[in-house]
Amino acid sequence: MQAHRPAVIHLVKSAFALVLIALLLETFVFNINYFLTANYNTISLNSRLNLQETADEQYKLTAVNHTLEFSNLNVEVHNVWLNFDYRQPAQELTVKIQFTDDAHHTYFDSTEYTVGVPDVAVSTLSDQSEYINLNTSGLVNNLRIDIVGDDVGYPIKLSDICINARHPFDFNTGRFFATVGILALAFAFRPRSAIYRIGIVDEPRKSKAAIIAAVVIEVYLMATFLFIGSNLVGVATKDYNNGSWDGHSIVNVFEVGGDNAQQYAELAKAMAHGQLYLEEEPPQWLQDMSDPYDKGARDEAQKETGEPYLFDVAYHDGHYYVYFGVVPVVLFYLPFYLLTGANFPTAIGVLLACIAFVLGCSALLDRFARYHFKRVSLGLYLLLQIPLVMCCGVLYLLKFPTFYSLPIMLGLAFSVWGLYFWMRGRVAAARSSGPEKWYLAGSLCMALVVGCRPQLVVLSFLAFPLFWRAYISERRLFTPRGAREFACLVAPYVVVAAGLMGYNYARFGSLTDFGANYNLTVNDMTKRGWKLGRLAPALFAYFLQPPSVTGVFPFVQPAPFDTTYMGQTIKEVTFGGILACLPVLWILPFAKRILSLRVRQRSTRTIMGVIVVLLASGVVVALLDAEMAGILQRYFADFSFMFLAAVVLLAFIVNENLDPRSQTANLLMKVLLALVAISVLYSALVCFVPETGWYSDVYPWAYQNVIETAQFWT
Known part of the structure; x- marks a missing residue:
């Protein structure tokens, strides 16, 4: 402690300063409306309401009478407070406000050249959203407030309506800690x-401790984000998803996402009963169809x-099959069903795979930094590890932790751990200390x-540069030893391939047919084929399309x-190509020059x-996705990691060839x-874009709190 006392004192002082800055920001900046409205003279309009009590x-407020109009106010109006009764069922309301003032003697709306007062979302359970700031000119004469939209649950109970209300002070604990975290990262x-x-x-103990701490924080943030979307998680306790709690278990599982989301669970039941097709029988009309893969014909027959x-399952020879990879079933669903008789919660599988991926990424990056580069600092490692795990698409898989996301997430986790074990085996082989167990684990x-x-x-295919x-x-x-080691590299592939080919043959009579072509989806996969014309729009959407942004949280739009x-x-909703939206990838155009440095070194x-x-793999996978399936946001996770991993290695090469004390090194850092910060920010904002089926769609009244937290000035 004596040796590190100055550093500890500096760290404590810095931490205190960061907390103090966050406290000042939360008090005086994020609560700016409290100070701006402190001198307002609040005027209640309750006496002017023409509503049933x-x-x-x-x-x-009812379906017949949901418009509030006030005439001859003749006062300055800075805001409106709609104090809805918090005891009523929570819902998000769309409120349309119009007014006349010194600049407008009639109500005005959007025209070809102007934008009128925008509709505003108000949650009956979010106090902050009930205060609506207005930008008027001079005195307001008439004020009209209307509840618009078709999906409104009437009646709506209103406690008060006031103008020029004093905004309450709101110390948002979550925003405070988020601010502390952002400031800590900046520091x-x-x-x-x-x-x-x-x-x-040079300092393995310090670096490993810091890396472990960073991984713990990342896992915590990812788990927290996943559990926010409670409608997709499928686990219930007394205090979490309590509407689906069984009333006596510490935790119980329940089905989420509808019948289509239970494919893996149903396959586990079928396997437990000794069959590979789902137990549900297809309707007779589907079995009688000459072409059951034509969606239009299926929909007509269903009507x-x-x-x-069942939608999005493989249909073959009168049975339903699951065409998604079988490993998640064997790893999670089947053991869970045999032990409990219940369906394994898919979201938990996605989270476990995500944790494994973060751990594997960090371990793999550490191996490269320690054994292939000698001058990687802890700062550079963390600066590259964060976008590697945060920008590769896994956050979007956590946003929708469904059976669509699970095989992708698990495939990524197995990939990084396989590469890590291979790297361990290479070091063991160089030291003649027996790499066979590492090769077996990696290839498996x-x-x-x-x-x-x-x-x-x-x-x-990374095996070629690693072992050639x-x-x-x-x-x-x-050599006898080399042949034995090589056999350990190849044997797991042979065993797994034999198992998968046997599984395919038992279902479809083909060793290589996984069943994707028999999918009952939006198009006929048996006739999809390979079309060059599909590649150009896919490459643009996956790589080059700029992000679409607005000035309203979460700023990124489809x-x-x-x-x-x-x-x-x-085509499903996407948010821009990775080369345009992840600036950290802008290192790639310099790849040839950077690689020449490595060759000389x-x-x-x-x-x-x-x-x-x-x-090359990243490009190939993107093209395969485009041809076989289409353009979907979750498919970005298939190939983004490959480009980000390449960028990490390129950055390590540049760092190895620079004097850390030079101005060039300082500038490049x-x-x-900046590139990393923008990339991570973009990836985080995409997670909060409202989408069908996510938290913002299922609990819009609660999502409004997220918006109010971010847009504190409104």
Whole structure:
């Protein structure tokens, strides 16, 4: 402690300063409306209301009478306070406000050249949203307030309506801690921070402790974000999802997402009963169809018969099958069903896979930093690890933790751990300390990827740059020991491939048919084929499309999409291409020049080969997704990691060739910091974009609190 006393004192003082700054911001900036309205003379308009009163002295807005209009006010109006009764069922209301003032003698609205007073969302359970600031000119004469929209639950109880109300002081604990966290990040990664002087190789204890702390924080934030979307989680306790709590268990599971979301759980039940097709029988009309994969024909037949069918499952030879990778079923659903008789909660599987991915990413990055580079600092490591795990698309998988997300997330987790074990095996082989167990574990993980997300198997091609020199160029393969090691690399692939091919053959009579072509989806997959015309719009959407932004939280909006491809395009909401929206990837255009530095620095070509394979794999997977399935936001997770991992290695190469005390190194670090910050910010904001089926759609009245927290000035 004596040796580190100055550093500890500095750290304590800095922490105190950060907390104090956050406290001042929360008090005086984020509560600016409290100070701006402190001298307002509040005027109640209750006496002017022409509404029916309830027995508990509330005013009732109904489907017939939901417009409030006040004439001859002749006062300045700075805000309106709609004090809804918090005891009524919570809902989000769309409120339309119009007024006349010194600049407008009639109510005005949007025209071709102007934008009128926008509609505002008000939650009956969010006190902050009930205060609506107005920007009027001079005295307001008439004021009209209308509840608009079709999806409104009447009657609505209103306690008070006031103008020029004093905004209450609201110390938002969540916003305060978020501010502390952002300030702490800014302080930790400032250009002169001590973390840039802590070497990964030179000071392993400090660096490992800091890395572990960073991983714990990341996992906590990801888990918190997942559990916010309680409508998709599928677990209930006394205090969480208590509407689905069984009343006696510490925790119980329940089905979420509808019948279509239970595919993995239903497959686990079928397997437990000794069959590979789902137990639910397809309707007879589906079995009688000449082409059951034509969605239009299916929908017509369903209307005529009134018998529903399962959507987005494989249909073959009179049975329903699950075409998604089988590994999640064997790993999670089947054991859980055999032990409990209940369905495994998919969201928990996504979270577990995400945690494994973050741990594997961090461990893999640490191996590269320690054994292939000698000058990586803790600051540079963390500055690159954060976007690697936060910007690769896993946050969006956590936003929608469904059975669509689980195989992608699990495939990524297996991939990073497979690469990590391979790296451990390479070091063990170099030290002649027995790499076989590491090779077996690594290849098993990489092979299991095929049973999760087959596209991600392209990462197995990293074996070529990792092992070519040792086993081919140096002819180690032709020695007894080398042959044994190589067998350990290949054997898991053979075993897993045999299992998957047997599984496919038992279902579809083909060793290589996973069943995707038999999918009952929005298009006929049996006739989809490979069309070059689909590639251009997909490449633009996946890589080059700029983000669509507005001035309203969460600022990022769904990107527009147009195409000249004169055929059916499968397209869901996306938010811009990765090369346009993740500035940290702007290092890639300099890849050739950076790789030439590595070539001059090292006689081996391992790192160069890894980067080339990562970039090629990313492009290939994006093209495969576009051709086989379409353009979907969750598919960004299939290939974004590959480009981000390549960027990490390129940054390590540049760092290895710079004097850390030079002005060039200082400038490049500042630029990298800015690129990372923008990339992480974009990825975080996408998580809060309102979408169908997410928290904002299911609990809009609660989501309004998120908006009020961010837009504190409104």
